[in-house]
Structures are given as C-alpha cells and as structure tokens.
C-alpha cells in the first residue's frame with residue numbers, strides 16, 4: 001500500500017485530532033524504526049519520551065510475555081506481586097535517603113496510585129489536592145499536564161483550553177521560573193503548587209537554579225502541597241531517576257578525598273534536590289506499555305480514602321511487570337550514566353552550528369532554539385534523511401530518544417545535522 005493509501009484509510013477511520021500522521025511505521029528495533037517501504041529511521045523522539053529501552057528490548061518483551069501468560073488482568077478487587085513490588089520500588093527510588101537511612105521503616109514514606117496514562121495520574125493528584133479542604137491550585141504558564149478535563153484545567157495553553165471551558169478548578173497561572181510571581185500567587189487558601197521540573201512540551205524549558213527549592217519553601221510557608229509533574233522528565237530521562245534529584249554528574253565529579261581528609265562541602269544549596277508532596281510519572285515508566293502513577297509522599301499519600309478514586313485497568317500486573325523490567329534494565333545496563341554522557345555530547349554537537357541559538361535540557365531530554373521559525377522544515381528535512389525529531393513550537397526542536405540510543409546513532413545524527421539545517425534553513429553565510 002502507498003503512503004497516500006494509508007493516509008486515506010487513516011483519515012477515513014480515525015478522528016482528526018492529531019492531523020495527518022507523518023508515516024506509517026511497521027517495525028522497530030533499539031532506537032531504529034522502519035516504515036512500510038522498508039526505509040529506516042533513527043528514532044530521536046522515542047514515542048515522545050516513552051520508549052526508554054527502545055523498540056523490542058528483550059527484557060521488556062520477556063517480562064510482558066511471562067506476566068501475560070501467567071496472570072494478565074485482575075481488577076483492583078485483587079492485588080498482585082508486580083503491583084506491590086513496583087509501588088515499593090518507586091517509593092525507594094523517590095526517597096533513596098529514607099530507604100538507606102531508616103532501619104525497617106515503621107511507617108512507609110508514601111503511597112502510590114497506578115493509572116494507565118499521564119493525564120490520569122494528574123487527575124488522581126488533582127483530586128488528592130481537593131482532600132486538603134482547599135481548592136486553589138497554582139500552575140505555570142507554558143506547562144503541560146494532559147488533555148482530560150482536570151489536567152487541562154491545569155494546562156495554560158489557550159488553544160487547548162478555550163474550546164472546553166468552563167474547566168474545573170480555581171487555577172492561577174504564573175510565569176515559569178519566576179519566584180516572585182509564585183510567591184505572590186500562593187496564599188493560605190492554596191491547595192497545591194504544580195510544576196514540571198523542566199517543561200517538556202514547551203520545548204524543554206529549564207527553570208533558573210533554585211526555582212524548585214523556592215517553590216518548596218513557598219508551598220510549605222502556606223501549608224500547600226508541592227506537586228511535581230515528572231511525567232516527561234522522570235524515570236531516567238534526564239540522567240537520574242527524577243529531575244528533582246541531584247544530578248549524577250555532580251556526584252561523579254565530586255573530588256575524591258583521602259581517608260581522614262576533610263569531606264567536600266555539601267553545604268552548597270543543591271540545584272535540583274527538593275522533597276515534593278506529590279510526584280506524577282508515566283511516559284517512560286514502562287517503556288511503552290501504558291501506565292502512569294501518582295505518588296503521594298508522607299501525609300499526601302494518605303489523603304485519598306476508600307471510595308475516593310478508582311480505575312479498572314490501573315495497576316494491572318502486566319503494566320507493572322513491564323515497568324519493573326524497565327527499571328531493572330536501566331539499573332543493570334548503567335543507563336543513567338550513559339544518558340548523562342551521551343546527552344552532553346549531543347547538546348555540544350548540536351550547539352556547534354551557528355543556526356542553533358540555544359540548547360537546553362539534561363540527559364536525553366534536549367530542546368534547542370533555531371535562529372528562525374524553521375522547526376517544521378528542520379523536522380521534515382531530518383525525516384527525509386532518516387531521523388525522527390519533534391518540533392513542539394515554530395522555533396524549537398525537541399529530542400527525547402530511547403535511553404539506549406547508541407553513540408553511533410548519535411554521531412550519525414550529528415554528522416547529518418548541518419546538512420539538515422542547510423536544507424531547511426539555507427546554507428550558512
């Protein structure tokens with residue numbers, strides 16, 4: 001079948017919410033995908049920061065196959081080992097200090113609610129914030145939290161919101177990264193402050209140093225919850241388990257001290273480390289198998305009570321087994337370090353071209369600004385040359401490749417990059 005025939009069938013059978021698809025894909029392996037003509041592409045978008053282990057990773061295939069052939073779906077009238085294990089694992093990853101320091105914790109550090117997507121995880125969190133007895137939420141301009149009515153109410157973009165108003169909630173949007181604006185918006189009536197540690201859909205916008213710590217302090221001062229949406233940034237994407245954790249690079253580059261010598265100072269305020277009350281994750285969590293999670297830490301984990309929320313599929317054993325396999329593989333293959341090193345090489349290489357005015361992000365969540373509004377043309381030229389990239393705004397390109405992207409694939413893209421820009425933006429002066 002030709003590309004046009006696929007397009008016609010698609011348009012005739014699927015609602016037109018996404019516009020025409022770029023391609024019809026048939027197969028994937030690692031960070032590569034193939035279209036129906038057999039043309040090969042390096043997938044530098046990874047299903048929008050989802051395919052952490054790339055396509056067809058044996059660990060993920062085996063985990064899903066084994067679980068599905070043992071016990072697939074059971075509903076939340078029943079529990080399963082993968083579900084309990086995954087909840088415990090997420091809490092341990094989220095609060096490593098608590099896990100290391102505490103001897104057999106009497107009260108667990110938090111509680112998890114599993115969903116099937118990111119927007120659903122945010123719906124859980126939104127409902128959870130209502131259980132504080134307050135209804136006001138402060139969120140950021142440029143933020144993205146999903147397309148269901150609650151998550152949409154927390155998303156600032158007019159084009160997404162306007163057709164569906166009135167939306168639930170009492171939401172104040174503040175400029176992202178502006179501490180003073182946040183301090184002015186949060187009051188003693190505020191239930192929660194909702195932020196992404198980096199704004200993914202906006203084209204990977206990174207806040208100034210100390211912004212999350214300031215948000216933590218402001219929320220605490222007013223008795224509000226700090227809710228971090230790590231749906232795109234979490235689960236290893238930025239080279240550490242969560243973007244609000246300290247960076248691995250800082251750990252690695254800390255000077256080695258001789259025994260007895262003074263420890264390097266840890267008093268310096270950390271750039272990222274804060275302790276939130278709520279964290280939502282999804283996207284890369286199970287490497288492409290649909291899942292999301294709302295994690296309430298401390299008291300926030302106990303705000304939802306029996307009957308307050310529910311889901312039929314959420315937390316099913318197959319999705320949880322898939323997530324456990326992804327996490328185990330990230331650990332066993334040392335992917336956090338790989339992502340940190342490869343991401344830096346990619347950013348340096350992309351920034352070397354004068355038609356790129358800024359490169360942002362950490363690990364393999366990369367955003368860059370072009371010198372002109374050429375992102376659609378750049379994305380098309382890249383596709384033509386066999387590279388899948390994303391153009392979230394007219395001037396911005398986003399990359400969120402599989403965490404298993406190889407050095408060779410990264411090099412191939414960096415080699416093609418100046419040619420891609422030539423084709424899309426004209427040759428360098």
Ligand SMILES: *Cc1c(COP(=O)(O)O)cnc(C)c1O
Pocket residue numbers: 117118119120122144145146147196200201229230231232282283
């Ligand atoms: C993708 C995304 C969502 C929505 O997740 P879906 O699975 O598409 O519902 C919410 N928040 C952030 C930060 C995201 O990147």
